[in-house]
């Protein structure tokens with residue numbers, strides 16, 4: 001039996017695939033703690049599970065899936081057996097899902113450190129810091145405000161309210177605030193909590209009549225980080241308790257950072273007095289990341305996994321995965337697993353193969369408009385310059401490249417293309433097409449750029 005080399009890659013590839021298919025919670029609960037040993041000839045895979053209850057569950061829910069995945073990847077049947085993990089061995093010893101480390105909340109204090117608040121669970125994930133958060137225009141303001149809060153809690157921007165769509169880094173930013181504060185002042189009482197957990201704490205306190213403890217816990221904090229406050233909607237008792245905690249914390253100059261999927265006034269079914277308090281400090285948005293930021297995130301995250309992602313590949317992926325960072329991470333995970341399993345370098349061809357499902361869903365029609373946008377993005381000029389009369393080389397050349405690609409990749413005629421480039425004559429388009437196709441033969445750099453653009457446009 002071996003857990004090295006190809007056997008490990010096979011297991012790793014299955015885990016990565018499951019990370020894609022399951023919800024984060026299912027993955028973290030059931031799959032992440034597993035380890036496996038794979039027979040040298042890859043005919044058998046033994047998966048170790050912590051206890052009998054989990055073993056039964058994994059047998060019923062996941063064993064068949066794992067076997068099917070392993071067979072698909074290896075090309076031949078792989079028998080999957082389940083076994084109880086030996087007691088002395090930590091269950092999670094082999095490396096499993098790529099990037100998964102950062103998903104699990106851990107306390108910040110490491111072994112040997114005994115801060116004054118030892119025993120108090122802050123629920124912070126120590127991997128989510130300012131250092132691992134890529135900055136871009138999309139999050140610049142929120143990040144600056146968060147750094148300010150971490151450096152001087154209880155002063156400006158209290159509460160700090162961060163809002164934005166899913167997977168854009170709101171939770172990451174919150175943890176970064178908590179981690180930074182604890183690094184500077186280890187005695188601080190910091191708590192990260194999801195709004196649903198707060199609701200559940202209120203319910204428990206209510207059932208067990210332990211509101212004194214509840215208050216002691218929440219009202220004594222130096223920094224409260226509360227995620228997804230939209231979950232307070234329609235929960236009157238929770239809103240009341242949160243209001244009390246809010247007032248108590250602000251009165252003692254403790255800081256509160258909140259996130260939500262919308263700005264305070266957009267929150268539904270939350271009492272007006274709470275909404276107005278949410279909005280009484282600083283409210284900042286996090287936007288979807290722009291292209292360069294997506295590229296930087298991919299390259300950074302690949303490095304964190306000890307992999308090098310060439311810029312042209314990052315560009316290709318970032319062009320195709322636009323919605324949010326969580327999806328970018330998913331795409332990266334697939335590419336890394338695919339590269340490891342097939343023992344191939346990361347290239348555009350490999351990324352295209354690894355992401356084929358995702359790309360085929362997009363199945364985008366190439367339009368002249370799309371070409372103009374993509375080329376403008378790539379050469380960092382404005383899309384409007386594609387139609388403008390401006391003639392400096394920094395603009396004219398990308399415009400000629402876009403015309404060339406429009407002729408290559410669409411069915412449009414020269415006059416139609418000219419029309420779409422600000423009403424230019426068809427001879428101008430013809431000149432551009434001839435010029436770029438001629439130069440393409442001579443200039444390797446241009447040829448490579450065109451190649452990246454074509455790959456990106458074809459998806």
Ligand SMILES: Nc1ncnc2c1ncn2[C@@H]1O[C@H](COP(=O)(O)OP(=O)(O)OP(=O)(O)O)[C@@H](O)[C@H]1O
Pocket residue numbers: 102128132133134135139164165166167168169170171172173297325326329
């Ligand atoms: N700017 C960034 N740099 C590096 N990683 C990022 C960045 N933004 C987001 N991420 C990563 O993307 C993933 C999703 O981010 P996060 O969970 O913070 O999103 P969110 O806005 O809280 O989403 P949700 O509303 O769904 O909870 C995390 O793994 C996070 O580390």
